[in-house]
Amino acid sequence: MDLIEKDALTLGRLIARREVSASEVVEAYLNRIEKVESMLHAFINLSGDLARRLAAEIDEKISRGENAGEFAGVPIAIKDVLSTKNFPTTCASRMLENFVPVYDATAVEKVLSAGCVMLGKTNMDEFAMGSSTENSYFGVTRNPWDTDRVPGGSSGGSAAAVAAREVPWALGSDTGGSIRQPAALCGIVGMKPTYGLVSRYGLVAFASSLDQVGPMTLNVSDCAALLGLIAGHDPLDSTSIPDEPEDYLSELNGEIRGLKAAVVKELSGEGIDPDVLRCFNEALDTLDACGVSIEEVSLSSFEYALSAYYIIAPAEASSNLARFDGVRYGFRTDHECDDVWEMYDRTRSEGFGGEVKRRIMLGTYALSAGYYEAYYAQAQKIRTLIINDYRKAWEKFDVLLSPTSPTTAFRIGEKIDDPLTMYLSDVCTIPVNLAGIPAISVPCGLSEGLPVGLQIMGPPLKELRILNVAYALEQSLNLNMRPPI
Amino acid sequence: MVISMEDVEHVAKLARLYLTKEEKKMFKRQLSDVLEHARIISGIDTSDVEPTSHAIPLANVAREDEVRPSLPVEEAVRNAPWSEGGAFMVPKII
Amino acid sequence: MEFETIIGLEIHAELSTKSKMFCGCSTEFGGEPNTRTCPVCLGHPGTLPVANRKAIEYTILLGLALNCEIARRSLFHRKNYFYPDMPKNYQISQYDIPLSKNGFLEIDMGDYKRKVGITRVHLEEDTGKSIHVGESGRIHGAGRSLEDFNRAGIPLVEIVTEPDLRTPEEARNFMIELRAMLEYLGISDCKMEEGSLRCDANISIAVDGVQGTKVEIKNMNSFRALQRALSFEEKRQKEIIIGGGKIPQETRHWDEAAGVTHTLRMKEEAFDYRYFPEPDLVPLEPDPQIVEELQKSLPETPGQRLDRFIRKYGLPKDTARVLVYDKKLGDFYEEAVAKGGNPVAIAKWLAGDFVGLLNEFSIKVENSPIGPHGISELILLVERGVISGRMAKDVLKEAFQSGESPAQIVSRKGLSQIADSEEIALIVERVVDDNPQAVRDFLEGKEQALKFLMGQVMKLSRGKANPTMASEKLRELLEKRQ
């Protein structure tokens, strides 16, 4: 039995039925990591020994007939932006190179208490700022489909690890597309849930009003399962939605006949690679064949989404990242400093990488006296316009569609010196974060041997609906995406 | 250029970043590019639009006034670059 | 030139909740450094604030007591600036939509009243504490600082007044009134010495009705310091104006020991707080029904109690003020009155000797060795003529030292007055016999002599003779001699 080709749900069932032990599963994945990790560099820190110990404990529990959790023994990888108690959490930054948190993020606690075994913390753009995982203090992650290319970002490590079967599923975080874009570029499923559905407690903040934790999986049923594990109200997060989440997995049936969908004109025309569009359009035909009516809708405010995002996100980031100052935790300059102010300046300059500094500068500027109204306040109003445009669309349509990313995986180094071009790779995913709605990226084909993702957006808390559309598409396309690695 | 060298220096100071000359020049150019692009939003009439700071409408989230255990002090300072007697130490302030 | 002093205050008071504003750490004062901290109040990466319901309620309560409008929708903002005592390098505070605004507080200046506008009352979190160490041990000479975050995150209300105060005395009285208000509402400990009540002031001098430059003054750690600092600053500014100089807009530091203010030279001149709505917290929308209930639950204010004490008990204003502006003393007074005794007499004793003894022995009202019942007992002993006022003074002091009740002291020391008319008659007769000259003087019309004879009576009785009975007896006897 080739364990690493199974999805997480299957592995969970096999372990629960004692057809295979948790230790065997964990060992299979650790072997796989051993084999491919040097080519990919999907992880920042591996927790193999811990995982083996935990798997042995789980096996013992199972043999005693005890409940070891719904997903006992299923390996998982955690993006290194989520706080893990007593295990390093670096955010891919020199600033937190040696930081060991004293508490678990709520999402982490939830997957661990379901019995999942963490194999390691995955690589990412520093503090989740980037679209290529090139902005990591610990080096780039490579795309398993073509190791000269980026896996996307910022959750590139999680995407690459899942795509390369180093782990069956992983947690990522999405502020402007950081789950969906790498999922698309690596040929896996990735979802950004409704803002507030998954607790942000323990998610190291990039842009607090946009950040969400979400699943990155091999297929849609795993996505539903992992979302089910992490969703739900958390009293530690004031922005957490109090409603009881839907039962995503048991109601995942692909019944979408009669649904009304619309392609967002502003996200599927100009600037989108023609071959990506070709893949996208073919997938639309498939959806059409599933009984979904497909129209086009123009949401004019989306034209301004990218600009609004690149004001709001850096502004919040500039404040969120102020706490990294070399006082209570993290890196502090070795330089002999005259006073605390010099210590701050040097610590932050040496501890942060270029992209992080760039966004801190941008955000600080946008919030500073004299510019607040023109930039930040205006961007917040654009945000309202985007929300209103979505609202109007939901009156007519059940879901909205677009490509996930305007291009397939680009070459490492190709955009790194041109921030603005890099920022444009988030153009399709950003409006979703600004509006706080859920969206999923599901593979819809290959373009010159590289995966293309289709984005399905839904109204707030309609995760089940978009999962079902994704599921139907996945079943009909039956792509069986498998990177060459 | 949307922003001046003085702007860059002022912002670096607010953000507590020590920048080299080269970095300042680079940021001046790159920030100007991004802000230039962002300028398209300034032309839109939003006079009757409310700003959105929270995408999901929630209000009045609060907790009861109950004391919870604090961290043991060793845990509190365990990640500190420099601490003494349970306190965090920094170079002189003024 | 006609000068007018314009003063506004910005006050911070720690709310007396059990837990901090955004986490469950205890708010207890003191403790070893960082023993009351958690990932949230240390600003660990990934942590989030959750607001304390009680702190919000307290702030609304204060807003109502200060006659403010309560916002229908209020936001928390982040105030961004770097300082080592701030764990996140931003303070969660409120900005353009505070919980309450546009109120007033009336202060009594004896011969006039002043209505002081309250610009806003908002909620925020306290910072930690920097302890400067090394070299000379003073701030300026410090080689390094130790950061303790036990205080970080304790809920603070910020009260900003309109520039409606005109004298340093008014500023001081405002603080006394406000402190009493906080005490009456039971929402703050108001211990200036522990830093739970802090006050900054801004002061300018208007010349012939033209507004002057505002100067901010910090580091006033007592009401006395506030008044002294403002008086100094008022004089300093007037002298500069008279000398034709200009007053720069600046922040000055009050040096209590030297009795002067001086320019606060901050190395960090870049102040731009970059306020923006706190994305980690959702808006506050106080339920109008709850606000109404809070309004109804408002306790008697110090001003109302003062009026009541004057009206109901017939107290002189000065005496009533002493009792009212120390809530616990006021409570003590009402308890004592309830136990019995003349309210005016009780008030005089409390505001006079009792407060004197509290100060002398450095005891707080609540720890007084003699309780309201004891005071009532003491006053009743005087009223019933068992002891004299003079004796009562000693008994009260004795009660402070021994902790015995006044009745116990009186009986143990055999202090009760001689109120037996025969015994008094004997003493009086003896005094009259022993002082023929004085008797003659009296009979010749010198009223003075009567006082002398009374003194002799008291002396002979070792102060125990009931003065009223003794004086009656004396007159009776002297009239017989006539």
Ligand SMILES: [Mg+2]
């Ligand atoms: Mg304040």
Ligand SMILES: [Zn+2]
């Ligand atoms: Zn705490």
